[in-house]
Amino acid sequence: MRRYRIQNKIVLPFILLFTVVVLVVPLITIMLFDRKYDEQFSLETQEWLKVIVSTTYIHDPQKVKEAYGAEVMIVGVDNTINSSTLEGDWSTFSAEMKFPEARERIEASNGEFVLQNVKVGGRLYKVIYYPQKARRLYCLMRPMAKIADAKRQATLWMLGIAPVVILLVALISHLIGKNLADPIKELVQFTRRVAEGNLKGQCKVKTHDEIGDLTIAFNQMTRDLRNSRNELIQAERLATAGKMAASFAHEIRNPLSSMRMLAQMLMRKKELPESRRAQSMRYILEEIERIDVMVKGWMDFARPAALDLAPNNLNQALQEVLDLMEANLSHHQILLLKKFDANLPPVPFDRDKLKQAFMNIVLNATDAMPEGGTLELSTMQDSDWVRIDLLDTGVGIPPENLNRLFEPFFTTKPQGTGLGLANAKRVLEQHGGDIQMESVVGKGTTVSLWLPLTTANTILT
Ligand SMILES: Nc1ncnc2c1ncn2[C@@H]1O[C@H](COP(=O)(O)OP(=O)(O)OP(=O)(O)O)[C@@H](O)[C@H]1O
Numbered sequence: 001m002r003r004y005r006i007q008n009k010i011v012l013p014f015i016l017l018f019t020v021v022v023l024v025v026p027l028i029t030i031m032l033f034d035r036k037y038d039e040q041f042s043l044e045t046q047e048w049l050k051v052i053v054s055t056t057y058i059h060d061p062q063k064v065k066e067a068y069g070a071e072v073m074i075v076g077v078d079n080t081i082n083s084s085t086l087e088g089d090w091s092t093f094s095a096e097m098k099f100p101e102a103r104e105r106i107e108a109s110n111g112e113f114v115l116q117n118v119k120v121g122g123r124l125y126k127v128i129y130y131p132q133k134a135r136r137l138y139c140l141m142r143p144m145a146k147i148a149d150a151k152r153q154a155t156l157w158m159l160g161i162a163p164v165v166i167l168l169v170a171l172i173s174h175l176i177g178k179n180l181a182d183p184i185k186e187l188v189q190f191t192r193r194v195a196e197g198n199l200k201g202q203c204k205v206k207t208h209d210e211i212g213d214l215t216i217a218f219n220q221m222t223r224d225l226r227n228s229r230n231e232l233i234q235a236e237r238l239a240t241a242g243k244m245a246a247s248f249a250h251e252i253r254n255p256l257s258s259m260r261m262l263a264q265m266l267m268r269k270k271e272l273p274e275s276r277r278a279q280s281m282r283y284i285l286e287e288i289e290r291i292d293v294m295v296k297g298w299m300d301f302a303r304p305a306a307l308d309l310a311p312n313n314l315n316q317a318l319q320e321v322l323d324l325m326e327a328n329l330s331h332h333q334i335l336l337l338k339k340f341d342a343n344l345p346p347v348p349f350d351r352d353k354l355k356q357a358f359m360n361i362v363l364n365a366t367d368a369m370p371e372g373g374t375l376e377l378s379t380m381q382d383s384d385w386v387r388i389d390l391l392d393t394g395v396g397i398p399p400e401n402l403n404r405l406f407e408p409f410f411t412t413k414p415q416g417t418g419l420g421l422a423n424a425k426r427v428l429e430q431h432g433g434d435i436q437m438e439s440v441v442g443k444g445t446t447v448s449l450w451l452p453l454t455t456a457n458t459i460l461t
């Protein structure tokens, strides 16, 4: 079924209504006026005829012409014009004067005079056919050119004014429609964002009417939804912490047991050559180092430090990360494409933490493109948000892994901790932002980050 926009629903009836008002109504008025005037004109012409008949004027057509400005025609029984005040070729007039038709009507009305509108020599006349002795006809003709002119002019004026009025109405109704539809459109866009799961921000209340009330109610609903989602996230985090503790214990068991074996061997074999002893000590230190890295990552994730927020230039922070990575990227034959929005406003964020998150995402992209490829970075403003997109042309992520990416310790890499993305998500959520990933195996991955332009949603602890 075809959908009509609210704006059209307002504009079209207005235009239709005004078309009727400015076109149809005046046309009917002109028609009615014309009919009334014609009746009046006929009555007046009859009065004239009465006067002419009752005076000697009936015998002097020329005087009638001078006195009334009307023409006179005398017609014989054979419908030939005997005399006329009209100038020109009478023979052509007799056909135009419709005498036979007039005679028929006179007979039908018992020999009374009849009236007819007739065009003679290109001009319109109101003609009274008055029967006389020997079946002659006395025709009194009043020119109607002025009335016809007035009618034509009125119609032309109306037709000229009508489009202007309709255009004006279209413009005004368009503005009214826009005024009504714009806040609705904005609310619809906002609801779509909410429906997609983006609960950040509020829809601006621009009108103080029912739509404004609806926007306020919707904002309240979104806030409530966000709060309950945060509570849910909190509960989920607690559950994750439990899982993390278990997986952390599992992760450190391996280095711990190899350290124990090495230490036991060192204690047992006192006669071991110095070089072997030193090597075993090095292995133990390496394992300690591994545990240290894991503990640090775990601590970062489990007990994040408060944000050190300051308005920062996001493009610059990204560039600093890229500068650090430059050698790494060119070593892996990765082509870097930057599409930074130069007009990006300053955004409040914790420089070190966000750089760390960027760094991990860029590192992930590098890992995903061992044979080289393209890494595209773009920044843009998206209403109350700043959005950063990182596209790589790497190996991609199988669908079954897509919803595990942000799980702590989820990794597909032998040396990975699986804390990179989990930490990045944590940092962005602390900022009141979000991170999303899309990927197609064999084609590449897109990581999208959103940061709010204001600190309204920031979690400071
Ligand atoms: N751009 C990417 N392309 C393909 N896979 C990716 C990409 N980014 C992340 N992944 C997948 O997500 C997993 C988790 O990433 P995450 O950064 O959390 O941990 P990691 O990279 O494995 O470990 P670490 O960050 O500690 O080196 C990765 O192991 C990888 O399988």
Ligand SMILES: [Mg+2]
Binding pocket: 360, 363, 364, 420, 421
């Ligand atoms: Mg990583």
